[in-house]
Each structure stands twice: as structure tokens, then as C-alpha cells.
Amino acid sequence: MAGETRMSQPAKTSRGRDRRNSLLDSAREVFEELGYFDTRVADIVAHAKVGHGTFYSYFDSKDDVLRALIDNLVEATYSASAMPIDHSGGPRDHLRATIVQFMDAYRERAGMHRILVQATSYSAEFLSRRLEIKEQFLGRIEQSIVAWQQRGVAPLDLDPFHAATALGGMVEDAAFAQYVLHQPIDEQIMITTLTTIWSQTVGLPESHSTPPVTI
Amino acid sequence: MAGETRMSQPAKTSRGRDRRNSLLDSAREVFEELGYFDTRVADIVAHAKVGHGTFYSYFDSKDDVLRALIDNLVEATYSASAMPIDHSGGPRDHLRATIVQFMDAYRERAGMHRILVQATSYSAEFLSRRLEIKEQFLGRIEQSIVAWQQRGVAPLDLDPFHAATALGGMVEDAAFAQYVLHQPIDEQIMITTLTTIWSQTVGLPESHSTPPVTI
Amino acid sequence: MAGETRMSQPAKTSRGRDRRNSLLDSAREVFEELGYFDTRVADIVAHAKVGHGTFYSYFDSKDDVLRALIDNLVEATYSASAMPIDHSGGPRDHLRATIVQFMDAYRERAGMHRILVQATSYSAEFLSRRLEIKEQFLGRIEQSIVAWQQRGVAPLDLDPFHAATALGGMVEDAAFAQYVLHQPIDEQIMITTLTTIWSQTVGLPESHSTPPVTI
Amino acid sequence: MAGETRMSQPAKTSRGRDRRNSLLDSAREVFEELGYFDTRVADIVAHAKVGHGTFYSYFDSKDDVLRALIDNLVEATYSASAMPIDHSGGPRDHLRATIVQFMDAYRERAGMHRILVQATSYSAEFLSRRLEIKEQFLGRIEQSIVAWQQRGVAPLDLDPFHAATALGGMVEDAAFAQYVLHQPIDEQIMITTLTTIWSQTVGLPESHSTPPVTI
DNA sequence: GATGAATGAGTCTTCATTCAT
DNA sequence: AATGAATGAAGACTCATTCAT
Numbered sequence: 001m002a003g004e005t006r007m008s009q010p011a012k013t014s015r016g017r018d019r020r021n022s023l024l025d026s027a028r029e030v031f032e033e034l035g036y037f038d039t040r041v042a043d044i045v046a047h048a049k050v051g052h053g054t055f056y057s058y059f060d061s062k063d064d065v066l067r068a069l070i071d072n073l074v075e076a077t078y079s080a081s082a083m084p085i086d087h088s089g090g091p092r093d094h095l096r097a098t099i100v101q102f103m104d105a106y107r108e109r110a111g112m113h114r115i116l117v118q119a120t121s122y123s124a125e126f127l128s129r130r131l132e133i134k135e136q137f138l139g140r141i142e143q144s145i146v147a148w149q150q151r152g153v154a155p156l157d158l159d160p161f162h163a164a165t166a167l168g169g170m171v172e173d174a175a176f177a178q179y180v181l182h183q184p185i186d187e188q189i190m191i192t193t194l195t196t197i198w199s200q201t202v203g204l205p206e207s208h209s210t211p212p213v214t215i
Numbered sequence: 216m217a218g219e220t221r222m223s224q225p226a227k228t229s230r231g232r233d234r235r236n237s238l239l240d241s242a243r244e245v246f247e248e249l250g251y252f253d254t255r256v257a258d259i260v261a262h263a264k265v266g267h268g269t270f271y272s273y274f275d276s277k278d279d280v281l282r283a284l285i286d287n288l289v290e291a292t293y294s295a296s297a298m299p300i301d302h303s304g305g306p307r308d309h310l311r312a313t314i315v316q317f318m319d320a321y322r323e324r325a326g327m328h329r330i331l332v333q334a335t336s337y338s339a340e341f342l343s344r345r346l347e348i349k350e351q352f353l354g355r356i357e358q359s360i361v362a363w364q365q366r367g368v369a370p371l372d373l374d375p376f377h378a379a380t381a382l383g384g385m386v387e388d389a390a391f392a393q394y395v396l397h398q399p400i401d402e403q404i405m406i407t408t409l410t411t412i413w414s415q416t417v418g419l420p421e422s423h424s425t426p427p428v429t430i
Numbered sequence: 431m432a433g434e435t436r437m438s439q440p441a442k443t444s445r446g447r448d449r450r451n452s453l454l455d456s457a458r459e460v461f462e463e464l465g466y467f468d469t470r471v472a473d474i475v476a477h478a479k480v481g482h483g484t485f486y487s488y489f490d491s492k493d494d495v496l497r498a499l500i501d502n503l504v505e506a507t508y509s510a511s512a513m514p515i516d517h518s519g520g521p522r523d524h525l526r527a528t529i530v531q532f533m534d535a536y537r538e539r540a541g542m543h544r545i546l547v548q549a550t551s552y553s554a555e556f557l558s559r560r561l562e563i564k565e566q567f568l569g570r571i572e573q574s575i576v577a578w579q580q581r582g583v584a585p586l587d588l589d590p591f592h593a594a595t596a597l598g599g600m601v602e603d604a605a606f607a608q609y610v611l612h613q614p615i616d617e618q619i620m621i622t623t624l625t626t627i628w629s630q631t632v633g634l635p636e637s638h639s640t641p642p643v644t645i
Numbered sequence: 646m647a648g649e650t651r652m653s654q655p656a657k658t659s660r661g662r663d664r665r666n667s668l669l670d671s672a673r674e675v676f677e678e679l680g681y682f683d684t685r686v687a688d689i690v691a692h693a694k695v696g697h698g699t700f701y702s703y704f705d706s707k708d709d710v711l712r713a714l715i716d717n718l719v720e721a722t723y724s725a726s727a728m729p730i731d732h733s734g735g736p737r738d739h740l741r742a743t744i745v746q747f748m749d750a751y752r753e754r755a756g757m758h759r760i761l762v763q764a765t766s767y768s769a770e771f772l773s774r775r776l777e778i779k780e781q782f783l784g785r786i787e788q789s790i791v792a793w794q795q796r797g798v799a800p801l802d803l804d805p806f807h808a809a810t811a812l813g814g815m816v817e818d819a820a821f822a823q824y825v826l827h828q829p830i831d832e833q834i835m836i837t838t839l840t841t842i843w844s845q846t847v848g849l850p851e852s853h854s855t856p857p858v859t860i
Numbered sequence: 861g862a863t864g865a866a867t868g869a870g871t872c873t874t875c876a877t878t879c880a881t
Numbered sequence: 882a883a884t885g886a887a888t889g890a891a892g893a894c895t896c897a898t899t900c901a902t
Binding site: 465467544547548551552557561588589592593595596597599600602603604607611613615616619620622623624626627630631 | 822
């Protein structure tokens with residue numbers, strides 16, 4: 001399915017970079033509207049108002065644009081989660097802010113998250129990419145649980161990896177249900193609920209006395 | 216213009232039922248091996264050792280078999296979650312048993328759950344079917360949370376619907392990660408972790424004194 | 431297309447004859463409703479409420495029933511045109527009666543005439559059958575023109591064969607337009623018009639004195 | 646579900662137009678040789694020496710080429726019947742010239758007329774197209790009959806519409822018998838016969854004194 | 861570089877006919 | 882004799898990708 005992953009043309013000139021970005025945008029918009037499978041290369045080039053040949057001078061294949069888009073999503077997700085968060089409140093406030101940050105980032109790219117799920121079920125290559133995002137996310141959670149255990153806040157009999165997997169999966173699933181499946185979920189109540197479940201699991205007090213731990 | 220006869224699933228005879236089941240099994244096995252998209256009708260009929268026409272006398276299309284398989288999955292999932300659970304232990308034991316029951320049912324049909332996710336991302340019709348399963352599952356959780364709140368066990372400021380969505384999503388995601396994505400998760404630790412998170416959220420005591428509430 | 435025309439099973443027993451006729455009727459009805467091409471053998475056997483196998487024990491193929499039905503049509507057409515006609519009136523009355531007889535016979539079997547035209551354009555074999563009917567019809571006309579010429583009524587410079595072809599074609603086309611294409615034609619006016627054109631061509635007087643010539 | 650782009654006849658370039666015409670010619674030739682039903686798209690593309698896809702980038706389906714060919718036939722028929730006719734002779738000469746013009750046009754496109762009849766018996770859409778041609782033809786005849794009646798030449802008790810239907814059908818049937826069915830008809834004798842029948846019906850004198858009426 | 865016409869392998873689906881029961 | 886399940890050849894159509902202009 002994947003083949004030997006020829007790298008798509010780099011496009012040195014600025015004009016080439018623009019064209020490539022334009023195609024990337026078109027591909028994303030069409031994918032988000034029709035889904036990956038129902039999108040034909042013809043749809044993308046029509047949307048970008050270029051010829052078929054142009055598409056293939058920037059990307060090796062339909063899979064290749066998808067790859068590029070997923071790369072962008074991965075990168076954006078990394079950047080988003082690396083953004084600093086206000087530490088002024090207590091640990092629960094901080095946790096809540098972290099969850100809000102995640103939900104915001106997800107909502108903003110909900111269309112591509114839908115495509116990522118499609119791609120995941122279509123090729124092992126894209127599954128790896130998706131797991132890569134998830135592991136990065138879960139790794140940070142695991143570290144924060146370990147930190148809380150070291151401070152004597154979180155119970156020591158909680159397995160950090162499995163708890164991170166459970167809690168992280170919970171948050172991601174909530175985001176998917178809300179922003180991709182458009183389930184009738186109230187954003188604020190859901191954030192409060194997620195924060196509560198998470199806090200109780202790792203033993204965060206309601207008060208603001210405990211020093212914050214960055215997720 | 217065309218004749219008016221268009222029947223799939225004609226056979227009421229036992230031979231016809233057998234043939235249909237055989238095709239259904241073949242379809243499931245091939246879907247599980249290759250995924251829905253990479254499966255050709257030719258693969259299914261070859262696996263079932265029948266002619267192309269035979270396939271089309273039991274099913275209207277490739278989509279139609281998928282529909283039938285998903286129907287079976289939905290039905291099986293309903294049945295599984297309706298099975299009685301041992302009530303001899305305390306509430307936590309009971310919750311754990313319920314989670315174990317879910318994980319067992321999921322593991323047993325992991326292949327089809329993978330296909331369900333694929334189908335979900337491919338057609339709105341299958342998405343509805345999947346949400347149907349999930350709502351049934353989440354509805355039961357929501358009711359149990361309400362019951363615990365009425366007994367004064369679960370905190371009243373916990374929104375039952377959103378908590379059910381979060382906790383249910385958490386468990387389903389864990390099952391998916393474990394049995395479909397084959398993430399390196401330890402079954403027992405994960406079950407303990409899920410039980411702990413859930414119990415703490417709804418206020419279940421560690422001891423065995425509280426009367427059980429059926430999920 | 432036709433192959434070597436194996437004669438379809440003769441059906442010696444009366445039960446067999448009934449079955450065969452029942453199938454023939456079903457085939458005709460379905461052909462008339464759907465047209466030959468859009469009719470599937472499945473439609474015929476469903477209409478006759480018999481199994482596929484039964485069909486093939488009375489007919490060799492789908493073409494074969496069509497052949498049988500066209501044979502019936504040819505035979506019926508021969509019989510109809512051989513029926514005696516009231517000779518009491520003058521020659522024009524007689525001609526008119528003959529045309530009426532033709533139109534009646536055509537109307538009664540309009541559905542099969544439509545099928546005959548379809549079959550004609552589909553296989554040379556059926557074309558021959560159709561021409562056979564037509565030649566029989568035109569031959570009679572030609573003879574009557576010759577007779578009128580011998581009586582000094584019809585002009586001698588009229589070529590009997592070509593006039594018969596023209597006049598016969600005119601009448602057949604009118605029948606087709608009226609009964610198959612359902613063009614908005616008034617039956618009585620059309621019959622009068624055809625009679626007039628024909629009479630003038632062959633010199634029939636308006637009065638009733640000329641002795642009749644049977645077509 | 647599918648993309649929204651569905652274009653046939655895209656090419657506005659001269660190359661595209663050429664290709665389309667080449668396919669149209671191939672389709673016509675193959676249809677004329679094998680008949681519409683026995684022609685496969687594969688036959689057409691083989692004859693045109695292009696790939697399958699090329700066919701489908703100019704036409705939506707096998708039906709679609711047929712539609713295009715019939716459109717051409719309709720157009721050509723309109724043009725042909727609109728061509729001026731020599732008025733120097735008497736009314737009979739003029740009528741004869743009109744009939745000759747029709748027969749010439751029919752002979753030239755006999756192959757397509759055969760296909761038109763096939764198409765007619767296959768789909769109501771094509772039947773409409775055929776009737777469209779015929780009505781245009783019969784309408785002109787009807788008008789000329791009315792004109793002759795107004796001049797006191799044609800008998801007033803002749804119904805113009807039904808007479809036009811009868812006479813027009815006669816001529817068309819003669820053309821079909823001659824050029825499509827290849828019946829042993831002598832062209833000149835047939836034209837004389839048709840002219841005679843028609844003339845006598847509408848009362849045209851043999852002499853050249855009556856002023857001509859254009860059909 | 862850009863274009864879009866051309867390609868053809870790949871799939872689904874139909875239905876006349878056969879034959880085991 | 883009757884049945885109807887099974888067959889599989891046949892054919893329409895799609896669309897990612899190539900390449901001549």
C-alpha cells in the first residue's frame with residue numbers, strides 16, 4: 001500500500017512553495033468535506049484550480065498528500081501541547097487549563113482528526129503516525145502522574161502508564177465524540193467532568209495549596 | 216425498466232441459511248484480515264468457495280454484507296451487556312466484573328470492532344449503527360450513576376450524562392487500544408486501573424459494605 | 431445469435447401442454463410490459479409461478495419463447511386475414527372492411543407487434559419472420575391490384591408490387607403509430623383516410639356498382 | 646458521497662473535438678455493423694484505437710453516445726428537409742423532388758435509421774426523439790395539404806392530419822423497407838408510385854399548370 | 861513548469877443457463 | 882417432473898497516474 005515512500009518534491013522556489021501549500025489546503029478542505037476515500041485527485045486539482053500534472057509534480061500520490069497533511073497535524077499537535085500554560089492557579093486549575101488547551105487544539109483541527117481516524121483504519125503507516133501523536137500525549141501524562149506520586153499526592157498503587165492510557169484515552173474520546181461525531185455534549189460540563197475524574201484519580205485537592213505540576 | 220425482483224437473503228431453507236452464514240463468516244474473516252476497503256467481493260467468494268453469483272443471491276452488495284455483520288455485532292454486544300453478573304461481592308467487585316465482561320466481549324470480537332471503526336469513517340449509515348451501540352452502553356452507565364447519586368454515594372455535582380460519556384469512552388478506548396491496536400497494555404493492570412478511576416469518580420468505597428447497583 | 435435452433439420440447443401430455451401455454455402467456459405478458467430486453471427469465475418464471483428449471487424444460491432459451499410467441503403471432507395474423515369478409519357492399523365498402531379487419535387484428539395483438547419490432551431489430555432470424563408476415567400481407571394486396579387492373583379499374587401504369595408495398599406499408603405504419611406508439615390518431619378518421627387514399631390509387635369508384643375483389 | 650464532477654464532452658480544444666468526433670464515428674460504424682445491443686464499449690474504443698477511459702471522458706455511458714448520434718441524425722434530418730427544392734416544374738415534379746430528397750437523405754443515413762429504430766424499441770427517451778423527427782416531417786406535410794385544400798385542389802373532406810400521417814408513414818416505411826431491410830425494391834419505380842399515390846390523394850393534376858406548394 | 865488528455869488495470873454486478881436435490 | 886440454488890462469463894464504468902504538448 002505504502003511502497004517505498006519516495007519523498008515528495010521539496011519545491012525550492014517560493015512560487016513552488018505557494019503552489020504546494022495551496023494544493024495542501026485544497027486537499028485538506030476536500031478531504032474534510034468528502035472524506036479521504038470519496039475524494040478523487042480530480043476533486044483536489046479542481047478545487048486548487050490546477051492541472052493533474054501539477055499535483056503530481058508536488059506530491060507522489062494521493063497517499064502522499066495525506067501523509068503531508070498528517071505530518072502537519074502531528075507537528076501542530078506537538079506545538080500546541082508545548083505551549084505554556086498559566087500556572088497562577090492551583091493544580092486543578094492547571095489541569096483544567098491543560099485539558100482546555102487540548103480540547104481547543106482538537107476542535108480547531110477536528111476535520112483533520114476525522115481524516116486521521118479514516119487513514120488509521122486504512123493503512124498501517126498512518127496508524128503508526130497516529131500512535132506517535134498519542135504516545136507523545138500519553139507520555140506527558142504519565143510523567144505528570146509519576147511527579148504527583150513522588151510528591152505523595154497520587155496514590156502509589158496507581159500504575160502511571162495504564163492510568164495515563166486510561167485518562168488520556170478518556171479525554172481524546174470525549175474530544176472525538178464532541179468535535180467529530182457532533183454528539184450533543186456540553187463543552188463546559190464535559191471539561192469540568194473530565195477535570196474532576198482526572199483530579200480524583202491522581203489525588204489533586206480541591207484547594208489551591210499544592211504546587212502545580214506541568215503536564 | 217428493470218424487473219421488479221430484487222431479493223437478497225432469499226433462502227428460508229436450511230441449506231440457504233447455511234450458505235448465507237458461510238458467506239457471512241467468509242466475509243468477516245476476509246474483512247478482518249484485509250480490512251473492508253482492500254477486500255474484493257472476489258476475495259470473499261474465493262474464501263467461501265462459491266461463485267460470484269451466489270454472493271449476490273444472498274447479499275445485494277459488498278456494503279450489504281458489512282451491514283449484516285455489523286447487525287450481528289450490535290446484537291451480540293447487546294446480548295453480552297445484558298448477561299447477569301455475579302452480585303456476591305461488594306460494589307467495586309461488581310463494577311470490576313462489569314468492566315471485565317465488557318472487555319471480554321470486546322476482545323472476542325476485536326476484529327469486527329476494527330471493521331466497525333473503518334465502516335464508521337466511511338459512511339454515515341454505519342456511524343449511526345456504531346453510535347447506537349455506544350448509546351445503549353452509555354445509557355446503562357448513566358442510569359447506574361444516577362442510582363449511586365440517589366443512594367448518596369456518588370457526588371451530586373457530577374453530571375450523569377457527561378460522566379457516563381467520559382467513563383464509557385475511557386473503557387471503550389482502552390479496549391480498542393488493547394485489542395485492536397495491540398498496544399502493550401497489561402489486561403489485569405488496565406482493568407484494575409479502570410475500576411479504580413471509575414470507583415473514585417462515583418464514590419464507591421473500597422470496602423464491601425455498600426449494596427451493589429447493577430450497571 | 432440464434433444457433434442451430436433446437437426445437438423446444440414438444441410436451442406430449444396435456445399437463446405439459448398446459449404448463450407450456452401458461453409459460454407462453456406469462457412470457458408474453460411480461461414481454462409486453464417490460465419489453466424483450468428488460469425481461470429476465472426470472473421475471474417470466476416468477477409470473478408463471480414455476481421454477482427456473484421448469485422454464486428450461488419447455489423452452490431452450492429466452493430466444494426460444496420469443497420464437498414461439500412470434501410463431502403464434504404469425505399464425506394468428508394469417509388466420510385473421512383469411513377470415514371471410516362481408517361482400518354485400520360495393521368495392522370501397524369491401525376495401526374498408528378489409529382495412530378494418532387488419533386494424534382490429536393489429537390492435538388486438540398490439541403488445542406482441544411491439545415485441546416483434548424489438549425482436550426484428552435484434553436478430554436477423556426474427557426479421558425474417560416479420561418479413562414473412564409482411565410479404566404474405568403484401569402479396570394479397572398485389573394480387574388484388576392486378577385483379578383490378580385486369581378489370582380495367584386500376585391504371586395499368588401502376589406497378590402492382592410497388593403499389594402494394596406502398597399501400598400496405600401505409601396501413602401497417604398507421605396501425606403501429608396508433609396502437610403501439612399511441613399517437614393521438616382517431617380510429618374512424620384514419621380508416622376513412624386510408625380507404626380513400628387506397629381507393630383513389632386503384633381507381634375504385636365511390637359508387638357501389640363495381641363487383642368486389644377480395645384482398 | 647461521490648465527488649461532484651461529472652463531465653462528458655469536456656474538450657473545447659480542437660484536439661478534444663477531433664477525438665470526440667472520432668469516437669462518435671467509431672461508435673456509429675460499430676453500431677451500424679453490430680447493432681446497438683451487440684456493441685460493447687470495448688468494440689468502440691478498439692475501433693477508435695483509444696483506451697476505455699478516453700471514451701468515458703467524452704461520453705457518460707454507452708447510452709450517451711447513442712444519444713449524441715441520434716441528435717446528429719435529428720439535426721441532419723431537419724437540415725435536409727429544409728433544403729430548397731427546384732420549383733421550375735409543375736406541382737407533381739415538385740412533389741416528386743421532395744420525395745426524392747427525403748429518400749436520398751434516408752439512404753445516406755440508413756445505418757443510423759436502423760439504429761434509431763432499435764433505440765426506439767429500447768427506451769422511451771429515444772422513442773421521443775424519433776417521434777420528434779417524425780412530427781416535424783408530418784407537420785410539413787399537413788401544412789402542404791391544407792395549402793392545397795385552400796387552393797381548391799385537394800378535396801376538403803380529406804383530414805389533413807390523418808392524411809399527412811398516412812402519406813408520411815407510407816413514404817417512411819418505403820424508405821425503411823428499401824434502405825434498411827434491403828427489400829428488392831426498385832428506387833425509381835417506388836418514387837413514381839409514391840408520387841402517384843400522393844398526387845392523386847391531394848388532387849394534383851398531371852399537367853404543369855397548378856402553382857407549386859412547397860412541402 | 862504547467863496542463864489536461866489519455867490510459868487501462870481493477871471492480872462490481874447481472875443474468876441466462878445448469879444441475880443436484 | 883419440478884425446483885431454485887449455484888454458476889461464471891461478460892461487460893460497464895472509475896480513477897490514480899503518466900506524458901505529450
